Amino acid sequence: MADKILKKLNIKVWRQNRASEKGKFETYTIENISQGSSFLEMMDILNNELIEKGVDPIAFDHDCREGICGTCSLFINGRPHGPDTEVTTCQLHMRKFNEGETITVEPWRARAFPVIKDLIVDRSAFEKILQAGGFISVNTGGVPDGNAISIAYEDAEESMDAAACIGCGACVAACKNSSAMLFVSAKVSHLAKLPQGRVEAKKRARNMVAKMDELGFGGCTNTGACEAECPKSISILNIARMNREYLVARFSE
Amino acid sequence: MSNFLTSSIGRKFLMSITGLFLVMFIAVHLLVNLLLIFDDSGELFNNGAHFMATNPLVKIMEPLLGLGFMIHIIWSFFLEYQNWSARPVKFNQRKPAGSSSWASRNMLVLGSLVLVFLIIHIINFFWVMRFNPHTMGTVNIGGVEMEDAYTLVSDLFKGSLLYCIFYIIGGILLGFHLSHGFWSAFQTLGLSNKNWLKRLQFLSTVYAVIISVGFTVIPLYFLIKF
Ligand code: HEM
Ligand code: SF4
Ligand code: FES
Numbered sequence: 001m002a003d004k005i006l007k008k009l010n011i012k013v014w015r016q017n018r019a020s021e022k023g024k025f026e027t028y029t030i031e032n033i034s035q036g037s038s039f040l041e042m043m044d045i046l047n048n049e050l051i052e053k054g055v056d057p058i059a060f061d062h063d064c065r066e067g068i069c070g071t072c073s074l075f076i077n078g079r080p081h082g083p084d085t086e087v088t089t090c091q092l093h094m095r096k097f098n099e100g101e102t103i104t105v106e107p108w109r110a111r112a113f114p115v116i117k118d119l120i121v122d123r124s125a126f127e128k129i130l131q132a133g134g135f136i137s138v139n140t141g142g143v144p145d146g147n148a149i150s151i152a153y154e155d156a157e158e159s160m161d162a163a164a165c166i167g168c169g170a171c172v173a174a175c176k177n178s179s180a181m182l183f184v185s186a187k188v189s190h191l192a193k194l195p196q197g198r199v200e201a202k203k204r205a206r207n208m209v210a211k212m213d214e215l216g217f218g219g220c221t222n223t224g225a226c227e228a229e230c231p232k233s234i235s236i237l238n239i240a241r242m243n244r245e246y247l248v249a250r251f252s253e
Numbered sequence: 254m255s256n257f258l259t260s261s262i263g264r265k266f267l268m269s270i271t272g273l274f275l276v277m278f279i280a281v282h283l284l285v286n287l288l289l290i291f292d293d294s295g296e297l298f299n300n301g302a303h304f305m306a307t308n309p310l311v312k313i314m315e316p317l318l319g320l321g322f323m324i325h326i327i328w329s330f331f332l333e334y335q336n337w338s339a340r341p342v343k344f345n346q347r348k349p350a351g352s353s354s355w356a357s358r359n360m361l362v363l364g365s366l367v368l369v370f371l372i373i374h375i376i377n378f379f380w381v382m383r384f385n386p387h388t389m390g391t392v393n394i395g396g397v398e399m400e401d402a403y404t405l406v407s408d409l410f411k412g413s414l415l416y417c418i419f420y421i422i423g424g425i426l427l428g429f430h431l432s433h434g435f436w437s438a439f440q441t442l443g444l445s446n447k448n449w450l451k452r453l454q455f456l457s458t459v460y461a462v463i464i465s466v467g468f469t470v471i472p473l474y475f476l477i478k479f
Contacts, residue, residue, distance in 0.1 A: 014345075025345065078348030104346045111339050176349065176358055177336035179261075209262055218339030219261035219332060221360060222437040228352035236440070237450060244443025246262050 003036030010102040035095040059118040065090040070166030075106040080170035088231045110178035111216040125215045132211035133204035134187045159193035162186045164232040171226035177218030182226035185242035202249035269438035271325035283467045290474040295403030302402040333361045356433040363430040370423035410475035417472040428465025
């Protein structure tokens with residue numbers, strides 16, 4: 001069956017030239033968009049039209065376009081990654097929108113994610129958190145035997161579930177407090193659940209939380225919005241685990 | 254340990270510890286108050302109130318309770334201010350309804366309204382019983398002379414529809430605050446896991462309903478019966 005064509009859409013999008021400049025919303029009209037196209041394809045078509053009209057195209061982040069890199073980051077119609085669940089913006093389809101609709105597109109808003117241009121924000125804060133503890137220090141040497149360290153099935157599963165986080169930042173955007181707890185807890189958990197990661201578990205939780213606070217993210221009030229909007233369905237149980245790791249680390253100082 | 258209490262999780266730690274302390278207090282408070290509706294002569298409640306006023310353990314807990322309230326309230330404003338300032342430019346459009354509960358997003362509003370209730374509630378009863386007991390009548394129950402707290406409370410409800418409604422609203426607001434607060438406190442302390450998260454959320458609702466219904470039933474009883 002051929003996809004339906006959306007004859008007309010209004011795209012209300014945030015335009016901001018550079019970090020230091022004040023931005024504002026601009027509304028563009030776009031015609032004849034197939035519901036089978038992805039949201040980013042629609043943005044590409046819009047940008048082509050803008051270029052032809054001599055208007056500066058809308059800057060937005062994207063890379064893999066298959067939901068694995070975590071670069072695409074749009075706040076669409078009041079929700080991170082738009083009106084669908086368990087998808088990134090690049091996996092969002094135009095069939096989620098209706099004829100004649102006005103679609104509002106904003107960048108992530110958080111003190112720790114300043115806007116660089118239009119819809120692109122600086123997410124290096126996440127990298128800084130990872131640098132503070134999201135690693136395992138190992139002595140390089142011979143390759144160990146794969147079966148030498150046995151890991152319980154449950155632990156491996158929970159670790160892999162947490163490792164599914166792609167660092168997109170939707171959790172921060174979804175949170176009323178701009179808290180990065182879901183991201184940080186996913187990173188703390190996927191290592192803490194494995195024997196290799198246990199060695200530095202206390203230090204890791206302490207350092208990553210300290211870095212997260214220093215960068216200006218808010219605190220968690222357990223609203224659960226992050227989990228609901230996370231494209232990888234990272235569970236807030238990771239936050240409970242991180243709280244536990246952190247409290248144990250601090251109380252055993 | 255230096256900066257623990259100013260770290261994000263440390264701040265939440267204080268909120269949850271004080272919150273759980275208040276949760277226990279409220280349960281005891283409700284149990285004693287329910288004596289109001291099981292004996293219209295007031296003997297039962299007066300005995301309960303007298304016991305609470307003279308029990309040494311309660312005497313020790315009283316200043317702790319005051320401290321718990323103070324920390325919980327002051328910290329909540331501090332914490333919410335920091336969370337609020339983590340997003341200097343707000344979103345133009347936001348649809349949070351599908352992803353989180355209303356109570357969880359409005360803990361400060363609910364808490365502040367509970368605070369307003371609390372102040373008036375203290376003026377109504379606690380202040381009189383604690384600092385102006387001579388303005389109350391006395392009763393003699395089983396040879397023991399004690400303040401007539403029952404008359405103080407029942408007169409307020411019997412005499413004023415407005416106060417009844419005010420106390421009913423107070424109970425409901427507290428219920429909403431606790432429907433999120435109860436399980437949130439355990440989550441903050443890291444005391445939830447795959448099995449317990451759902452159970453805690455369920456218990457949270459049950460606890461909130463019991464507290465809410467319990468406290469609203471008292472003014473309703475006086476409103477309907479007298
Ligand atoms: C009197 C004024 C009160 C104010 C202003 C207040 C404010 C707050 C706020 C803003 C929060 C949210 C913090 C967060 O989610 O991180 C909170 C959480 C909480 N409150 Fe209150 N509250 C008050 C009274 C009470 C009372 C009377 C109780 C119990 C009977 C209570 C129990 C709790 C609990 C258990 C939490 C959850 C703590 C956590 O999330 O870890 N609060 N309160
Ligand atoms: S936890 Fe989910 S929403 Fe947050 S960064 Fe990771 S994948 Fe994105
Ligand atoms: S572009 Fe890579 S996840 Fe969307």
